[in-house]
Amino acid sequence: MAETKARTPRGPNAERRAATRAKILSAGVKCLAEFGYAATSTPLVARMAKVSRGSLLHQFPTKIELMLAVAEHAWIVQRDFIRAQVAANPPGRDQFIGGVQAVWKGLQLSEAIAVMEIMIAARTDAELRERFKAFLGQTESSMHRTRRRMAEGLLGAPDHVAEVDAIAHLTLSALRGLALETVFIGRPTAEADKVLALLENIRRRMADEISVEQQPRVRNL
Template sequence: MREPQQDRSRTTRRRLLEATIDCLAEQGWAATTVGVVAKRAGVSRGAAQHHFPTREDLITAALEYMFDTRMQIARDESGGLPEGPGRTAAVVERLVDYYTGTLFKAALQVWTAAASDPALRQRVLPLEERFGRTAHRVAVDQLGVDGSDPEVRALVQATLDLARGLGLADVLTDDSRRRAEIVASWAAQLEAALADRALPVPDAAIVRRRRSAPTGPGQAASL
């Protein structure tokens, strides 16, 4: 039986988007043309341009598709994260994996090109902002922390910034050994900092009463 037209169209579109990401990551911005991507995806150039009239349409759609797919996988994987002390380390490792994978390498090519191309930059900036917000929200959810706490938000953002920096360090050479040491060190510091934020804060009235209560011989005032 022939595949319905709508399903064939959806399949062609997905193949083009995935081929675009792979091409960007492996060959760079200059080599990622509609013709090259179409050939890699196994479709005609005309079919590619039917779905994406311009190169910029193709590339921005590919980044959106792959990021949304990756974040959905991250949400689905949240249930498999360990509970207890090992959870923070597992989350940090996964976040760093996002920034050392194919999607980050592809996005980096586009971000670099956008720095000197005003028209492309107008397309990329909204994507970058949305990617940042979504990644932050997913990290907060996976860590199971209070995202409304400014200090917690700053710690999560620092983790994402660290992951991005480690991703950059991995672009030219395999930085996996040093990266593993840094991830383990930061995960331990992050876990301690988040644990401090999770400690219950004593009620102010109770604290005042305890501080003002008289103490007998050998009895020290304490909170």
């Protein structure tokens, strides 16, 4: 997905539309996180956003259009949060290992819960499924570029892009499943620390192995 840039409003009408859109998307996230996908409807989101249903439908004619817009908005919020968390660590190996905690914290956000609600709903809604798959493809392309930069910049290991890609995918999949257990089902989080420690250890070993490979080899005299 291309980096999203803030659009420059043109005139008071554009500013009002942008403000209305922002309120609707924020309300959509809140509605999904609090009530779930099945209970989320355009009238409910409009009430929570404190806008008329006509204003909502003008920008998002159907629930699916609204949900896809909410998913994109929520993903950007989550992505930027995770990037900030990663950047708080020293560059290089620490940022690579710290990505585990960053992703886990990002999955606690209301925005992450909203995206997972939409993802689960896509299983039984054919139209939503096809369009959400396209959305996931765009986000995966963006994440792949980020992982490539991590492999090339943070770890200094451009030959290990595939491995970094795989470990990042493993991290997200494992922690998303853990979030489903703890956030959606309400199981105790006592086991979460063990999973996080295991994923961190996997990344630590990978970083150490790459570091050894990157060291200049001493030639035998």
